[in-house]
Amino acid sequence: MNRYLPLVIVSLAILSFATLLLVIIPGMQIAKSGASPGLKPYTVAEARGRAVYVSMGCLYCHSQQPRDEAQAPDGERGWGRASVSGDYAYDTPHQLGTMRTGPDLMNIGDRLPSQGWQLTHLYQPRAIASWSIMPAYPYLFAHKAKADPGDVVVKLPPAYAPKTGVIVAKQDALDLVSYLQGMKHDYAPPTDGLRDDGYELMAAQQHNNDAAKASK
Ligand code: HEC
Numbered sequence: 001m002n003r004y005l006p007l008v009i010v011s012l013a014i015l016s017f018a019t020l021l022l023v024i025i026p027g028m029q030i031a032k033s034g035a036s037p038g039l040k041p042y043t044v045a046e047a048r049g050r051a052v053y054v055s056m057g058c059l060y061c062h063s064q065q066p067r068d069e070a071q072a073p074d075g076e077r078g079w080g081r082a083s084v085s086g087d088y089a090y091d092t093p094h095q096l097g098t099m100r101t102g103p104d105l106m107n108i109g110d111r112l113p114s115q116g117w118q119l120t121h122l123y124q125p126r127a128i129a130s131w132s133i134m135p136a137y138p139y140l141f142a143h144k145a146k147a148d149p150g151d152v153v154v155k156l157p158p159a160y161a162p163k164t165g166v167i168v169a170k171q172d173a174l175d176l177v178s179y180l181q182g183m184k185h186d187y188a189p190p191t192d193g194l195r196d197d198g199y200e201l202m203a204a205q206q207h208n209n210d211a212a213k214a215s216k
Pocket of ligand 1: 062105112132180
């Protein structure tokens with residue numbers, strides 16, 4: 001094996017082509033598209049809550065990318081419209097996720113806006129749904145003999161409530177819930193929104209083929 005040069009040239013060519021296609025061109029397309037006009041920047045509490053979301057690894061079970069109806073019935077599931085790149089303009093690092101062990105959370109603020117519901121669910125998902133396999137996050141809460149002024153007390157069914165005292169939300173839990181409540185991407189997407197419409201093109205082609213056949 002002594003013909004290194006062709007090997008190096010071919011390898012570099014393949015690597016450069018892949019980098020161009022998967023990194024440089026998408027990067028240029030996204031840089032042009034900017035934030036969706038309806039998207040609000042995060043408030044301070046939401047931004048802190050987002051950091052908690054990232055650090056807790058919620059991403060390992062929850063996606064933030066409702067898909068087009070041609071790809072998945074996410075709209076019927078109530079997860080919202082298909083997202084576009086501009087919906088993530090303020091997200092670094094983004095939390096798109098690939099696993100859907102739990103529901104997509106891109107529009108959880110529309111679906112379940114109640115702070116009380118979210119706090120109970122984070123403290124103990126089984127207090128809401130006995131079959132839930134989501135982990136509990138008890139360390140985001142404190143057990144106190146009695147609530148101080150300003151404390152947000154978590155409502156719990158008797159099976160999960162402490163024998164004495166109350167469970168109150170720590171700042172991290174309150175911030176995380178602010179973030180979840182703010183997850184509303186229900187505004188109309190920009191018409192030039194960047195998204196993968198490969199499936200739509202395929203569906204349109206199929207439609208045309210069917211129409212051509214029918215007219216024969
Ligand atoms: C091991 C997987 C797993 C992890 C990690 C996880 N979840 Fe879940 N989550 C689930 C499952 C399964 C459900 C559906 C059952 C339920 O509602 O508890 C769910 C449901 C939810 C719901 C209700 C969604 C709806 O539409 O009903 C919210 C909100 C939520 N999770 C937030 C979070 C947050 C915030 C974190 C991180 C702190 C997190 N989850 C971490 C699995 C997970």
